[in-house]
Amino acid sequence: MYKKRWLCIAAVNRFMKFFRVLRRAVVLLLALSLFGCASAPKPEFNAVDLPVELSESSGLLCMGDEFVSFNDSGGLPVLYRFNAAGQILQQLELSVRNIDWEAITSDGQFLYLADTGNNAGKRTSVLIHKIPLDWRMLKQPYQPVTLEITLPQQGALKAYQHDLDFEALVYQQGALWLISKSWASQQPQRYRLDPSLKFQALGKALPLQAPDFLVTDASFNSSTEQWWLVGYTNPYKAIWAYITNSGFQAQIARYDAQFQLLEVQTLPTQGQVEGLCIDQWQQIWISEEAGKQKPARLIKTGLSSR
Structure with a gap:
């Protein structure tokens, strides 16, 4: 017991x-x-619709608490300045053709507008238009100073199957950096250009660790000395997304000053992301073109470049 x-x-x-x-x-x-x-x-991902005037927003520049963008190939030769609510505040018409505008950057005094798109592979040179940052006293349509960059001769190129298409341009420490989309090799290249030369060759390709997506824009944060690249997975390789028409697989990559890859993140959007900029508070913004049933959008990603 x-x-x-x-x-x-x-x-x-x-x-x-x-x-x-x-x-x-x-x-x-x-x-x-x-x-x-x-x-x-979790990062707060906020999007606002852009007006129909910017339905094919193809590049993005942060200017204080405002933005500058434009449409790509075949669009009006107009720059649009707008606020975070997507309201257009000012327009600047240029007296040049919009062959395929793709990116925009600034040295603090001038804007550099990249007419460098070349999906079809038929261009022998690309253009960069230099425009004063302050538009208030400019007579419209404004005639910009134009830089012409000769492309290397590589014979007949097949559309979407070559590496001489460029959608990212960044001003950094006295130079312009043009970054290729690289449809064929999937290996983006960067090219150093002189913003003071009206005529120059593309020059030598410098190494860039591949982020495994097609680069559509880039930005440099001088306070952290880091590069940010944005784009989407090649739709011809993302077979399931392509077959189901489920949208693009938007991604963003961070690099150090020597272009060593630090990280890649998938963005929570299926839109065609074409623009990237960093504002004065180190916040990262992107823009995307309109889709079949949705307008173009300006997006605050919630990511910080600090």
Whole structure:
């Protein structure tokens, strides 16, 4: 009888000890969960619709709390300045043709507008238009200074199967950097250009660790000395997305000053992302073209470039 009682007491003690351990574990897990949520919130992804005038927004520049964009090939030769709500504040018409405008950057005094798109592979040169940052006193249509960059001769190129298509341009430390989309090799290249020369050859391709997506825009953060590139997975390789028409697989990559790849993230949008800029608060913004059933959008990604 006493033996049975002792065994019963021992069993109860073991159960109570197990219960106390279990309770501590539950409390610890709850605490970790709460602290984890407080210290690492998910980036807030906010989008606003752009007006029909910017239905094919193809590049993006942050200017204070405002933005500059434009449409790509065949669009009006007009730059649009607008706010974070997507409201157009000012327009600047240029007296040049919009062959295939793709990117825009600034040195703090001038804008550099890249007419460098070449999907079909038929261009022998690409253009960069230099425009004053302040439009208020400019007579419209404005005649910009134009830089012409001769492309290397590589024979007949097949559309979407070559590496001489460029959709990213960045001004950094006295130079313009043109980055290829690289349909064929999937290996983007960067080219250093002189913003003071009206005529120059494309020059030597410099190495760039591939982010495994087609680059459609780029930006450089001088405070952190880091590069950011945006784009989407080649739709001819993302077979399921292509077959199901489920949209583009937008991605963003971060590089150090020597263009060593630090990270790649997938963006929570299936739109065709074409523009990227970093505002004065180090926040990253993107723009995307209109789709079949949705307008073009300006998006605050919630990502910080700090």
